[in-house]
Amino acid sequence: MSELVITRQRDSYFEIILNRPDKRNAINLEMLHAFDAAVAQANRAPGLRAVLISGAGESFSAGIDVSALLGLAQTYGPHWQQRMRAITDEFQGVFTRLERLELPTIALLxxxxxxxxxxLALACDLRVAAAGTALGLPETLLGIIPDVGGTTRxxxxxxxxxxxxxxxxxxxIDAADAERWGMVNYVTTREExxxxxxxxxxxxxxxxxLAVGMAKRVIDGLADIDRGLLLEGWAQSQLFASEDFLEGAQAFMTRRPPQFKGK
Structure with missing residues (x-):
């Protein structure tokens, strides 16, 4: 298991810890694959009743490592923009496997x-946030949408x-507003x-x-997540080919306001 993700079993629950604290646990492809392996490990471990997911250091995670976005050509080839549906499917698959664990999952933010x-947190069953935690989906400020289940979930x-x-x-938004909106179940102190x-x-x-696992399947089955993920992938494949995405990514990297043109 990569040290970018730490796993350990404690009594009847399994811990998955994002471990890139010097980068505020920004998620690159290596960490994403290590997280997927950790979920598979939890699925195989005997005697578990829940999975706890947290982040080392000062943040749960600042989100995707934007340099990973800009490096898609190196990973997927020079025509990566024509492969966005397949790339999105790969990212979505990781969090879908997390969501479909029969074990209850709790994100500690x-x-x-x-x-x-x-x-990632939205793919978990429950979310607990420390007071002052900042939550958001800033993708439209880059010219794209939340396409790894964020829009759907x-x-x-x-x-x-x-x-x-x-x-x-x-x-x-902060943790208090997130609790009021129903995004998180509880707000507590960082220490607690x-x-x-x-x-x-x-x-x-x-x-x-068995009853908990079945209840989870029934509740999750009430929403058409698969259709939502397909729509996210379709939309994102269009947006990654837009001029606005290139402008948004460049503006983010150079820390200037983007000048979107709707193209």
């Missing part, structure tokens, strides 16, 4: 939980109006964050595991 990191969780507000503006997650896991462990 602190510091920053932005973009791809929030999409946020809408399922908080409804169309709140999802449109957060995604259209790219705004960050792990303890609250463990207490939730212990409470879940008192219920029958």
């Amino acid at each position: 602190h510091g920053h939980c932005l973009g791809l990191a929030l999409e 946020l809408t399922r969780l908080v409804g169309p109006a709140r999802s449109k507000e957060l995604i259209f503006t790219g705004r960050r 964050l792990s303890g609250k997650g463990e207490a939730l896991a212990a409470e879940i462990a008192q219920a029958a595991p």
